[in-house]
Structure formats: C-alpha cells, structure tokens
Amino acid sequence: MSLLVAHELYRFFHTGEDETFALRGVSLCLSQGEFVALMGPSGSGKSTLLACLTGLDEPDGGHVLVDGMRLTRRSEAARARIRARNFGILLQSGNLFPHFSVEQNIRFQMRLADRTDDPRVDELVEMVGLRHRAHAFATQLSGGETARAGLAVALAANPPILVADEPTAEVDADTESRLIDHFETRRRAGLTTLLATHSTALARKADRIIRLHDGRVEDD
Ligand SMILES: Nc1ncnc2c1ncn2[C@@H]1O[C@H](COP(=O)(O)OP(=O)(O)OP(=O)(O)O)[C@@H](O)[C@H]1O
Structure with missing residues (x-):
C-alpha cells in the first residue's frame, strides 16, 4: 500500500485582484522506503505541495492520505496528531523554537514523538555540522545554521516520512x-x-524524480 497519496490537489491564492494557481490537480503516490526528489522551477508549486501533503495547509480541492488515513479536511488537532506520528518536516518557514538551544529543539521534537531515551542527539548535531553550536539559541544562528538545525529537528524522531x-x-x-x-x-x-530540491547531485541519488511545472506534475 502507498504510504503517502495525493489525489488531484488544487490550491489557489488570492491577493487583491490577483489569483495564483499554485497547484492544478497534482496526484502522486509514495511507497514505504522510497527516496523521492521533487524538482521544478521557482514558483512551480513545490513548497505549496509539501505544505498540503503534511497537513500544514489545506488544499482547495483533492485529498491526501497518510498510511491509508485521510489527512485533508480534518480538524487541526487531528491533522497535528497524524503529523506527529508520521512526519519529520523542514519547510522554508523554519521549525525551531527561538528560545530553545539547538540541542533543546532536537530533544523537544524527540519528546513529542515519545523518544525520550533516544541517544542520537550528538549524532544528529554532528551530522548537520553544528557540534560547536549545539548550545546556541535558535535566534543566535546564521541563516545556514538555522536551516541545518531545522533539518536535525526534522530528523530527530526518525520519522516514517x-x-x-x-x-x-x-x-x-x-x-x-x-x-x-x-x-x-x-x-x-x-x-x-x-525532498524538494534544486540540487542535481541530490536528485541523482533519489529513486524517483517528480517534476512540477506551473502547478502540475510534468514528469514522474
Ligand atoms: N501564501 C501565498 N499567497 C499568495 N501566493 C502564494 C502563497 N504561497 C505561494 N504562493 C504562490 O504560489 C506559487 C507557488 O509557490 P511555491 O512557493 O509553492 O513555489 P516553489 O516551487 O516552492 O518555489 P521556490 O523554488 O522558489 O521555493 C507562486 O506563484 C507563489 O508566488
């Protein structure tokens, strides 16, 4: 069974008189153990799609299934529960609590996922190259350090997705x-x-590349 399914997702944004069609009927399936790169030009809808797939945003049409469970059009609390159980998430908006240190942010994420005895904090900090910044507060990090700390937090619970x-x-x-x-x-x-990425080095390692163009899947 597919672990993550998107069926005909639509997402529109209205700003004043303008209407942006960010997703125009995107469908995809991810199986357990797959490593998939999502590529496409700036503005093609990658971030919008990731937000809809994780229930952080609601699509205007279509639905998302996570491990067979519907994520779309449920209460925020229900979506948050499904998210905590299934996802590690790093979006461009960031995922750090500003007044926690890098290490505290990682431990907090582990606690949310009930992994209080997880010994991997040092390993995660090392992997993202932040050993020397483990005790710095999120507000004290550079842009690059913030992104790397965010990734360590997303990986903290060893998430299924x-x-x-x-x-x-x-x-x-x-x-x-x-x-x-x-x-x-x-x-x-x-x-x-x-992973949404512009890196061809990273995409080359993926099992599959899904290409978005203008809110549609151009190639899968
Ligand atoms: N909250 C919003 N309000 C209005 N328009 C939005 C909003 N979020 C995204 N958009 C628009 O939707 C389209 C898709 O944006 P999105 O951020 O999903 O693209 P992207 O492929 O992730 O781009 P990038 O590679 O630059 O991050 C763009 O035209 C963007 O301007």
Whole structure:
C-alpha cells in the first residue's frame, strides 16, 4: 500500500485582484522506503505541495492520505496528531523554537514523538555540522545554521516520512555528502523521504524524480 497519496490537489491564492494557481490537480503516490526528489522551477508549486501533503495547509480541492488515513479536511488537532506520528518536516518557514538551544529543539521534537531515551542527539548535531553550536539559541544562528538545525529537528524522531524543502541549500559539500548518506540509510531502513530540491547531485541519488511545472506534475 502507498504510504503517502495525493489525489488531484488544487490550491489557489488570492491577493487583491490577483489569483495564483499554485497547484492544478497534482496526484502522486509514495511507497514505504522510497527516496523521492521533487524538482521544478521557482514558483512551480513545490513548497505549496509539501505544505498540503503534511497537513500544514489545506488544499482547495483533492485529498491526501497518510498510511491509508485521510489527512485533508480534518480538524487541526487531528491533522497535528497524524503529523506527529508520521512526519519529520523542514519547510522554508523554519521549525525551531527561538528560545530553545539547538540541542533543546532536537530533544523537544524527540519528546513529542515519545523518544525520550533516544541517544542520537550528538549524532544528529554532528551530522548537520553544528557540534560547536549545539548550545546556541535558535535566534543566535546564521541563516545556514538555522536551516541545518531545522533539518536535525526534522530528523530527530526518525520519522516514517521525512518531508524537507531544500534541505541542502545552505550546507557545504561535506555536510551535503553526510546528509545524502543519511537519506540512503533511511531508504535501507524502509523509511520514506521526499525532498524538494534544486540540487542535481541530490536528485541523482533519489529513486524517483517528480517534476512540477506551473502547478502540475510534468514528469514522474
Ligand atoms: N501564501 C501565498 N499567497 C499568495 N501566493 C502564494 C502563497 N504561497 C505561494 N504562493 C504562490 O504560489 C506559487 C507557488 O509557490 P511555491 O512557493 O509553492 O513555489 P516553489 O516551487 O516552492 O518555489 P521556490 O523554488 O522558489 O521555493 C507562486 O506563484 C507563489 O508566488
């Protein structure tokens, strides 16, 4: 069975007189253990799609199923429960609590997922190249450090589905290669990974590339 299904998703935005058609009937299926890259030009709808797939945004049409459960058109509390159980999420809007340190943010995410005894905090901090910044508050981090800390938080609960928007946009080559190793380890462990990326190096490692263009799937 598919772990994550999107069926005919539509999303429109209205700003004043303008209407933007961000998603125009996007359907996709992700199986357990798949590593999928979502690509497409700026403005093609990648971030909007990730937000709808994780229930952080509601599509205007269509629906999303997570492990057979409908995520769309449910209460925020129900969506949050499904999200906590199934997803690790890194979106461009960020996922850090500003007055927690990097390490506290990671531990908090683990606690939300009931992984209080998880020994991997140091490992995660090391993997994203932030050992020297583990005790810094989120507000004290540079843009690149914030993105990397956010990724460590998204990975903290070893989520069944990792959804990340441009996870390697702000990382150096060493960190990118450590992250690619980690994504491949997730695949071997049967965990699913969906990354929106402009990086061809990263996309080359994926099992599948889904290309969006103008709010539609151009190629899958
Ligand atoms: N909250 C919003 N209000 C109005 N328009 C929006 C909103 N969010 C996204 N859009 C518009 O929807 C379209 C798709 O945006 P989206 O951010 O999903 O693209 P993207 O493929 O992720 O782009 P990028 O690669 O630059 O991050 C764009 O035209 C964008 O301007």
